Amino acid sequence: MRDEERSTEFVEFTRTHRRDLMRTAGLLCAGDEAHAEDLVQTTLTKLYLSWARVRRADSPLAYARTSLTHLFIDETKRAHRRRETTSADPTLALAREPVRAGTDLELREAVLAALQSLGPRQRAVVVLRHWLDLDVAETAHVLGCSTGTVKSQNARALAHLRTVLETADHHLILEESP
């Protein structure tokens, strides 16, 4: 494949799907937008470098989401991973300010805080199962673990989310999907 052709396809893919990838990354990173941006940038670079595989995939977007999740899990396993946590963007800091009870923004903060209190793998299970709508087998495939592990991690994660959100006065009933 010519480099120009690959570049054209890559730009079109990025223009169409980058926002979707950012939203998934944002959930995986529990609202850490800088980390999410890092993940998306690295994922897109990896996709470009193996663009032939992206083209062969039944769903390039699904392939990209899987790559993103793998990268997230890999990063959490890397012992020497270093991250800067400063936020130079004042608009990001404002978003962390306390907000009025009962607003969508308050619920958003509560959900992100609940996600943040989960372990990375449990968070990934929640995102894959309940945000990307993957079934148990597909989730196990992406995470490289057994379906039993997915089921147990999902059950624990939902129980934890239920407890945390109820503590924050959000009485959400989170039912485990079959």
Place this chain on the structure above:
Amino acid sequence: MTDHDLKQALHLAASTSRHAPDPADDLARARAAGQARSRRRVRAGLSGIAAVAVLGIGTTAVLTGQDSSGTPSAGSSSTPQPSTKAPDGIQLVAETLDASPYTFDLTPQGWAVQGEHPWTVTIAPTDGSVSDHPDDFEGKLVIMFEPRPPGGREVDVDGRRFWITGDSGYTTISTWTLPGEPEGAVRLQYPNDTGWDEDTMLAFTASVHVGDGAEFGGGSTEPDGMQPLDQVGAQRPSERPTLEP
């Protein structure tokens, strides 16, 4: 609230006010990474050619009877000597790498755990040069647990024996597990031309600890990139050695 409601909550949490950057920035970044990878591969290739040339000179020196004192032979049971690593060689850092049920005392920089099973673990370079699929072993480091080492060239390091084989673009190093660990052999398969030299491979293999959850693998079918067991060698050690104090 149903699962549909959970999805709505996640939808709310996933909302972002960030403007999507120009795709040209992503393209420029990706192209730069691709060019850097190409340069690394060229340098690795040149290092390999240089290593072959050095080996060739060494072989010629032995064949012509020149003095080669102090140079270890490549025969069995040799003790590896420190080598000069290529600039792009694997760097091991003294940090724990957790790949449950296996842990390593050393961590290869630029590599990360990708797939974890009780019978096999995959560690892959993070430069995007290999598949993200954890069961695709092409170009990746694979750790397996087996009843016995498959044999090969014997190398002793610090009183511990390792068996080295090489075929089909991979180098495999096996050793018995340590006392106190599940009895069996741990086998690491390294992809060639990715910066791992023998000393680094031995050091990383020696740093592995096998946890209680490890299970024997080695099925009849080998995934992509996996070297079949029957090609590795059939020489079996007669007894399980122990570490010297």
